Amino acid sequence: MPSxxxxxxxxxxxxxxxxxxxxxxxxxxxxxxxxxxxxxLEGSFTRALQKECRESFHVEIQREGFGRPSLEEAQRLAIPEREQAWIREVRLCGDGRPWVLARTIIPLDCLEGRNRILRNLGNKPLGAYLFSSPRWQRGPLETGLCAPQGSEQPRLARRSIFHDGNHSLLVGEYLLPILYS
Ligand SMILES: C=C(O[C@@H]1C=C(C(=O)O)C=C[C@H]1O)C(=O)O
Structure with a gap:
Protein backbone atom coordinates (compact mmCIF):
# COMPACT_ATOMS: atom_id res chain seq x y z
CA MET A 1 0.00 0.00 0.00
CA PRO A 2 1.28 3.50 -0.74
CA SER A 3 1.69 5.70 2.30
CA LEU A 41 19.94 6.78 -9.66
CA GLU A 42 21.67 4.67 -7.01
CA GLY A 43 24.81 6.67 -6.28
CA SER A 44 25.14 10.14 -4.81
CA PHE A 45 22.55 12.55 -6.11
CA THR A 46 24.80 15.45 -5.22
CA ARG A 47 27.63 14.05 -7.31
CA ALA A 48 25.36 13.33 -10.29
CA LEU A 49 23.99 16.88 -10.17
CA GLN A 50 27.47 18.34 -9.92
CA LYS A 51 28.35 16.56 -13.16
CA GLU A 52 25.36 18.14 -14.93
CA CYS A 53 26.36 21.66 -13.93
CA ARG A 54 28.18 23.85 -16.38
CA GLU A 55 29.45 26.34 -13.86
CA SER A 56 28.51 25.85 -10.26
CA PHE A 57 26.69 23.70 -7.75
CA HIS A 58 25.62 24.71 -4.29
CA VAL A 59 23.35 23.71 -1.44
CA GLU A 60 21.02 26.36 -0.08
CA ILE A 61 19.55 25.80 3.36
CA GLN A 62 15.82 26.46 3.59
CA ARG A 63 15.32 25.21 7.11
CA GLU A 64 17.50 23.37 9.60
CA GLY A 65 16.79 22.61 13.24
CA PHE A 66 14.86 20.46 15.66
CA GLY A 67 11.25 19.82 14.81
CA ARG A 68 8.60 17.14 14.70
CA PRO A 69 8.65 14.86 11.67
CA SER A 70 5.27 14.05 10.16
CA LEU A 71 3.48 11.00 11.47
CA GLU A 72 4.23 9.15 8.26
CA GLU A 73 7.94 9.99 8.49
CA ALA A 74 8.07 8.87 12.14
CA GLN A 75 6.43 5.60 11.17
CA ARG A 76 8.82 5.12 8.28
CA LEU A 77 11.80 5.64 10.60
CA ALA A 78 10.18 3.58 13.39
CA ILE A 79 10.65 6.38 15.95
CA PRO A 80 8.06 7.53 18.53
CA GLU A 81 5.36 9.69 16.95
CA ARG A 82 5.96 12.88 18.89
CA GLU A 83 9.72 12.67 19.18
CA GLN A 84 11.74 15.59 17.88
CA ALA A 85 14.31 15.07 15.16
CA TRP A 86 16.83 17.21 13.30
CA ILE A 87 15.10 18.36 10.12
CA ARG A 88 17.07 19.72 7.23
CA GLU A 89 15.46 21.19 4.13
CA VAL A 90 17.64 22.40 1.30
CA ARG A 91 17.57 23.38 -2.34
CA LEU A 92 20.20 21.78 -4.53
CA CYS A 93 21.12 24.44 -7.07
CA GLY A 94 22.94 24.05 -10.37
CA ASP A 95 24.25 27.01 -12.35
CA GLY A 96 22.47 29.41 -10.04
CA ARG A 97 18.98 27.88 -10.03
CA PRO A 98 17.26 25.24 -7.89
CA TRP A 99 16.98 21.76 -9.45
CA VAL A 100 15.96 19.63 -6.48
CA LEU A 101 14.40 20.16 -3.05
CA ALA A 102 15.54 17.80 -0.32
CA ARG A 103 14.16 17.06 3.12
CA THR A 104 16.13 14.96 5.58
CA ILE A 105 14.91 13.66 8.93
CA ILE A 106 17.66 12.73 11.37
CA PRO A 107 16.37 11.08 14.56
CA LEU A 108 17.94 12.07 17.90
CA ASP A 109 19.80 8.79 18.34
CA CYS A 110 21.45 9.33 14.98
CA LEU A 111 23.04 12.62 16.11
CA GLU A 112 25.33 11.09 18.70
CA GLY A 113 29.07 10.38 18.61
CA ARG A 114 30.77 10.89 15.26
CA ASN A 115 27.42 11.69 13.62
CA ARG A 116 27.16 14.92 15.66
CA ILE A 117 28.62 16.56 12.58
CA LEU A 118 25.22 16.09 10.90
CA ARG A 119 23.94 19.08 12.88
CA ASN A 120 26.68 21.29 11.53
CA LEU A 121 26.69 20.57 7.82
CA GLY A 122 25.62 24.05 6.80
CA ASN A 123 26.01 24.40 3.04
CA LYS A 124 28.04 21.20 2.73
CA PRO A 125 26.03 18.52 0.91
CA LEU A 126 24.84 15.71 3.12
CA GLY A 127 25.53 13.30 0.26
CA ALA A 128 29.25 14.04 0.45
CA TYR A 129 29.21 12.88 4.08
CA LEU A 130 27.02 9.82 3.55
CA PHE A 131 28.89 8.58 0.50
CA SER A 132 32.35 9.22 1.94
CA SER A 133 31.96 6.46 4.50
CA PRO A 134 31.27 2.75 3.96
CA ARG A 135 29.45 2.79 7.33
CA TRP A 136 26.42 4.30 5.62
CA GLN A 137 24.28 2.00 3.51
CA ARG A 138 21.24 3.08 1.52
CA GLY A 139 18.00 1.14 1.79
CA PRO A 140 15.59 0.66 -1.14
CA LEU A 141 14.49 3.71 -3.11
CA GLU A 142 10.83 4.69 -2.90
CA THR A 143 9.11 6.72 -5.61
CA GLY A 144 6.91 9.67 -4.63
CA LEU A 145 4.03 11.36 -6.43
CA CYS A 146 3.58 14.91 -5.23
CA ALA A 147 0.26 16.69 -4.84
CA PRO A 148 -0.17 19.14 -7.73
CA GLN A 149 1.14 22.65 -7.09
CA GLY A 150 2.42 25.17 -9.66
CA SER A 151 3.88 24.04 -12.99
CA GLU A 152 7.42 24.71 -11.75
CA GLN A 153 6.98 22.77 -8.50
CA PRO A 154 7.96 19.13 -7.95
CA ARG A 155 5.62 16.42 -9.25
CA LEU A 156 7.94 13.49 -8.66
CA ALA A 157 10.20 12.50 -5.78
CA ARG A 158 12.38 9.73 -4.41
CA ARG A 159 13.18 8.74 -0.89
CA SER A 160 15.36 6.29 0.99
CA ILE A 161 16.61 5.47 4.42
CA PHE A 162 20.35 5.50 5.07
CA HIS A 163 21.56 3.14 7.80
CA ASP A 164 24.69 3.36 9.94
CA GLY A 165 24.57 0.30 12.14
CA ASN A 166 21.50 0.78 14.33
CA HIS A 167 21.00 4.39 13.30
CA SER A 168 18.87 5.56 10.38
CA LEU A 169 18.00 8.80 8.66
CA LEU A 170 15.47 9.51 5.92
CA VAL A 171 16.35 11.51 2.79
CA GLY A 172 13.63 12.69 0.40
CA GLU A 173 14.50 14.38 -2.89
CA TYR A 174 11.86 16.28 -4.87
CA LEU A 175 12.70 16.84 -8.52
CA LEU A 176 11.92 20.24 -9.98
CA PRO A 177 10.67 19.79 -13.58
CA ILE A 178 13.55 21.90 -14.91
CA LEU A 179 15.90 19.02 -14.01
CA TYR A 180 14.47 16.59 -16.54
CA SER A 181 12.45 18.55 -19.10
C1 LIG B 1 21.74 11.85 -0.09
C2 LIG B 1 22.36 12.75 -0.79
O1 LIG B 1 22.44 14.00 -0.31
C3 LIG B 1 21.90 15.10 -0.97
C4 LIG B 1 22.21 16.33 -0.20
C5 LIG B 1 21.36 16.81 0.73
C6 LIG B 1 21.68 17.88 1.72
O2 LIG B 1 22.74 18.48 1.66
O3 LIG B 1 20.86 18.12 2.62
C7 LIG B 1 20.11 16.28 0.81
C8 LIG B 1 19.69 15.30 0.00
C9 LIG B 1 20.46 14.84 -1.13
O4 LIG B 1 19.96 15.32 -2.30
C10 LIG B 1 22.96 12.45 -2.10
O5 LIG B 1 23.79 13.22 -2.56
O6 LIG B 1 22.61 11.41 -2.67
Missing part, protein backbone atom coordinates in the same frame (compact mmCIF):
# COMPACT_ATOMS: atom_id res chain seq x y z
CA UNK A 4 0.41 9.26 2.44
CA UNK A 5 2.32 12.02 4.10
CA UNK A 6 -0.03 14.80 5.16
CA UNK A 7 1.88 17.01 7.60
CA UNK A 8 4.67 18.52 5.60
CA UNK A 9 6.05 22.01 6.02
CA UNK A 10 5.59 24.62 3.26
CA UNK A 11 8.01 24.25 0.36
CA UNK A 12 8.04 20.48 0.34
CA UNK A 13 4.91 19.13 -1.36
CA UNK A 14 2.49 16.60 0.07
CA UNK A 15 3.70 13.31 -1.33
CA UNK A 16 2.35 9.82 -1.69
CA UNK A 17 5.12 7.26 -1.48
CA UNK A 18 5.30 3.95 -3.37
CA UNK A 19 7.64 1.05 -2.78
CA UNK A 20 8.72 0.94 -6.41
CA UNK A 21 8.73 3.00 -9.57
CA UNK A 22 6.52 0.34 -11.18
CA UNK A 23 3.88 0.78 -8.46
CA UNK A 24 3.97 4.58 -8.80
CA UNK A 25 3.74 4.32 -12.61
CA UNK A 26 0.27 2.78 -12.33
CA UNK A 27 -0.84 6.15 -10.92
CA UNK A 28 1.40 8.39 -12.96
CA UNK A 29 3.23 7.07 -16.05
CA UNK A 30 5.40 10.21 -16.02
CA UNK A 31 7.80 8.36 -13.71
CA UNK A 32 8.80 6.23 -16.71
CA UNK A 33 9.71 9.32 -18.76
CA UNK A 34 12.90 11.39 -18.66
CA UNK A 35 12.70 11.71 -14.84
CA UNK A 36 13.27 7.99 -14.49
CA UNK A 37 17.06 8.34 -14.59
CA UNK A 38 16.97 10.63 -11.54
CA UNK A 39 14.33 8.62 -9.69
CA UNK A 40 16.40 5.45 -9.93
Missing amino acids: RDSEHQPGIPLTRWYRSLAAASLRNPEVRGPARYWLQ
Whole structure:
Protein backbone atom coordinates (compact mmCIF):
# COMPACT_ATOMS: atom_id res chain seq x y z
CA MET A 1 0.00 0.00 0.00
CA PRO A 2 1.28 3.50 -0.74
CA SER A 3 1.69 5.70 2.30
CA ARG A 4 0.41 9.26 2.44
CA ASP A 5 2.32 12.02 4.10
CA SER A 6 -0.03 14.80 5.16
CA GLU A 7 1.88 17.01 7.60
CA HIS A 8 4.67 18.52 5.60
CA GLN A 9 6.05 22.01 6.02
CA PRO A 10 5.59 24.62 3.26
CA GLY A 11 8.01 24.25 0.36
CA ILE A 12 8.04 20.48 0.34
CA PRO A 13 4.91 19.13 -1.36
CA LEU A 14 2.49 16.60 0.07
CA THR A 15 3.70 13.31 -1.33
CA ARG A 16 2.35 9.82 -1.69
CA TRP A 17 5.12 7.26 -1.48
CA TYR A 18 5.30 3.95 -3.37
CA ARG A 19 7.64 1.05 -2.78
CA SER A 20 8.72 0.94 -6.41
CA LEU A 21 8.73 3.00 -9.57
CA ALA A 22 6.52 0.34 -11.18
CA ALA A 23 3.88 0.78 -8.46
CA ALA A 24 3.97 4.58 -8.80
CA SER A 25 3.74 4.32 -12.61
CA LEU A 26 0.27 2.78 -12.33
CA ARG A 27 -0.84 6.15 -10.92
CA ASN A 28 1.40 8.39 -12.96
CA PRO A 29 3.23 7.07 -16.05
CA GLU A 30 5.40 10.21 -16.02
CA VAL A 31 7.80 8.36 -13.71
CA ARG A 32 8.80 6.23 -16.71
CA GLY A 33 9.71 9.32 -18.76
CA PRO A 34 12.90 11.39 -18.66
CA ALA A 35 12.70 11.71 -14.84
CA ARG A 36 13.27 7.99 -14.49
CA TYR A 37 17.06 8.34 -14.59
CA TRP A 38 16.97 10.63 -11.54
CA LEU A 39 14.33 8.62 -9.69
CA GLN A 40 16.40 5.45 -9.93
CA LEU A 41 19.94 6.78 -9.66
CA GLU A 42 21.67 4.67 -7.01
CA GLY A 43 24.81 6.67 -6.28
CA SER A 44 25.14 10.14 -4.81
CA PHE A 45 22.55 12.55 -6.11
CA THR A 46 24.80 15.45 -5.22
CA ARG A 47 27.63 14.05 -7.31
CA ALA A 48 25.36 13.33 -10.29
CA LEU A 49 23.99 16.88 -10.17
CA GLN A 50 27.47 18.34 -9.92
CA LYS A 51 28.35 16.56 -13.16
CA GLU A 52 25.36 18.14 -14.93
CA CYS A 53 26.36 21.66 -13.93
CA ARG A 54 28.18 23.85 -16.38
CA GLU A 55 29.45 26.34 -13.86
CA SER A 56 28.51 25.85 -10.26
CA PHE A 57 26.69 23.70 -7.75
CA HIS A 58 25.62 24.71 -4.29
CA VAL A 59 23.35 23.71 -1.44
CA GLU A 60 21.02 26.36 -0.08
CA ILE A 61 19.55 25.80 3.36
CA GLN A 62 15.82 26.46 3.59
CA ARG A 63 15.32 25.21 7.11
CA GLU A 64 17.50 23.37 9.60
CA GLY A 65 16.79 22.61 13.24
CA PHE A 66 14.86 20.46 15.66
CA GLY A 67 11.25 19.82 14.81
CA ARG A 68 8.60 17.14 14.70
CA PRO A 69 8.65 14.86 11.67
CA SER A 70 5.27 14.05 10.16
CA LEU A 71 3.48 11.00 11.47
CA GLU A 72 4.23 9.15 8.26
CA GLU A 73 7.94 9.99 8.49
CA ALA A 74 8.07 8.87 12.14
CA GLN A 75 6.43 5.60 11.17
CA ARG A 76 8.82 5.12 8.28
CA LEU A 77 11.80 5.64 10.60
CA ALA A 78 10.18 3.58 13.39
CA ILE A 79 10.65 6.38 15.95
CA PRO A 80 8.06 7.53 18.53
CA GLU A 81 5.36 9.69 16.95
CA ARG A 82 5.96 12.88 18.89
CA GLU A 83 9.72 12.67 19.18
CA GLN A 84 11.74 15.59 17.88
CA ALA A 85 14.31 15.07 15.16
CA TRP A 86 16.83 17.21 13.30
CA ILE A 87 15.10 18.36 10.12
CA ARG A 88 17.07 19.72 7.23
CA GLU A 89 15.46 21.19 4.13
CA VAL A 90 17.64 22.40 1.30
CA ARG A 91 17.57 23.38 -2.34
CA LEU A 92 20.20 21.78 -4.53
CA CYS A 93 21.12 24.44 -7.07
CA GLY A 94 22.94 24.05 -10.37
CA ASP A 95 24.25 27.01 -12.35
CA GLY A 96 22.47 29.41 -10.04
CA ARG A 97 18.98 27.88 -10.03
CA PRO A 98 17.26 25.24 -7.89
CA TRP A 99 16.98 21.76 -9.45
CA VAL A 100 15.96 19.63 -6.48
CA LEU A 101 14.40 20.16 -3.05
CA ALA A 102 15.54 17.80 -0.32
CA ARG A 103 14.16 17.06 3.12
CA THR A 104 16.13 14.96 5.58
CA ILE A 105 14.91 13.66 8.93
CA ILE A 106 17.66 12.73 11.37
CA PRO A 107 16.37 11.08 14.56
CA LEU A 108 17.94 12.07 17.90
CA ASP A 109 19.80 8.79 18.34
CA CYS A 110 21.45 9.33 14.98
CA LEU A 111 23.04 12.62 16.11
CA GLU A 112 25.33 11.09 18.70
CA GLY A 113 29.07 10.38 18.61
CA ARG A 114 30.77 10.89 15.26
CA ASN A 115 27.42 11.69 13.62
CA ARG A 116 27.16 14.92 15.66
CA ILE A 117 28.62 16.56 12.58
CA LEU A 118 25.22 16.09 10.90
CA ARG A 119 23.94 19.08 12.88
CA ASN A 120 26.68 21.29 11.53
CA LEU A 121 26.69 20.57 7.82
CA GLY A 122 25.62 24.05 6.80
CA ASN A 123 26.01 24.40 3.04
CA LYS A 124 28.04 21.20 2.73
CA PRO A 125 26.03 18.52 0.91
CA LEU A 126 24.84 15.71 3.12
CA GLY A 127 25.53 13.30 0.26
CA ALA A 128 29.25 14.04 0.45
CA TYR A 129 29.21 12.88 4.08
CA LEU A 130 27.02 9.82 3.55
CA PHE A 131 28.89 8.58 0.50
CA SER A 132 32.35 9.22 1.94
CA SER A 133 31.96 6.46 4.50
CA PRO A 134 31.27 2.75 3.96
CA ARG A 135 29.45 2.79 7.33
CA TRP A 136 26.42 4.30 5.62
CA GLN A 137 24.28 2.00 3.51
CA ARG A 138 21.24 3.08 1.52
CA GLY A 139 18.00 1.14 1.79
CA PRO A 140 15.59 0.66 -1.14
CA LEU A 141 14.49 3.71 -3.11
CA GLU A 142 10.83 4.69 -2.90
CA THR A 143 9.11 6.72 -5.61
CA GLY A 144 6.91 9.67 -4.63
CA LEU A 145 4.03 11.36 -6.43
CA CYS A 146 3.58 14.91 -5.23
CA ALA A 147 0.26 16.69 -4.84
CA PRO A 148 -0.17 19.14 -7.73
CA GLN A 149 1.14 22.65 -7.09
CA GLY A 150 2.42 25.17 -9.66
CA SER A 151 3.88 24.04 -12.99
CA GLU A 152 7.42 24.71 -11.75
CA GLN A 153 6.98 22.77 -8.50
CA PRO A 154 7.96 19.13 -7.95
CA ARG A 155 5.62 16.42 -9.25
CA LEU A 156 7.94 13.49 -8.66
CA ALA A 157 10.20 12.50 -5.78
CA ARG A 158 12.38 9.73 -4.41
CA ARG A 159 13.18 8.74 -0.89
CA SER A 160 15.36 6.29 0.99
CA ILE A 161 16.61 5.47 4.42
CA PHE A 162 20.35 5.50 5.07
CA HIS A 163 21.56 3.14 7.80
CA ASP A 164 24.69 3.36 9.94
CA GLY A 165 24.57 0.30 12.14
CA ASN A 166 21.50 0.78 14.33
CA HIS A 167 21.00 4.39 13.30
CA SER A 168 18.87 5.56 10.38
CA LEU A 169 18.00 8.80 8.66
CA LEU A 170 15.47 9.51 5.92
CA VAL A 171 16.35 11.51 2.79
CA GLY A 172 13.63 12.69 0.40
CA GLU A 173 14.50 14.38 -2.89
CA TYR A 174 11.86 16.28 -4.87
CA LEU A 175 12.70 16.84 -8.52
CA LEU A 176 11.92 20.24 -9.98
CA PRO A 177 10.67 19.79 -13.58
CA ILE A 178 13.55 21.90 -14.91
CA LEU A 179 15.90 19.02 -14.01
CA TYR A 180 14.47 16.59 -16.54
CA SER A 181 12.45 18.55 -19.10
C1 LIG B 1 21.74 11.85 -0.09
C2 LIG B 1 22.36 12.75 -0.79
O1 LIG B 1 22.44 14.00 -0.31
C3 LIG B 1 21.90 15.10 -0.97
C4 LIG B 1 22.21 16.33 -0.20
C5 LIG B 1 21.36 16.81 0.73
C6 LIG B 1 21.68 17.88 1.72
O2 LIG B 1 22.74 18.48 1.66
O3 LIG B 1 20.86 18.12 2.62
C7 LIG B 1 20.11 16.28 0.81
C8 LIG B 1 19.69 15.30 0.00
C9 LIG B 1 20.46 14.84 -1.13
O4 LIG B 1 19.96 15.32 -2.30
C10 LIG B 1 22.96 12.45 -2.10
O5 LIG B 1 23.79 13.22 -2.56
O6 LIG B 1 22.61 11.41 -2.67
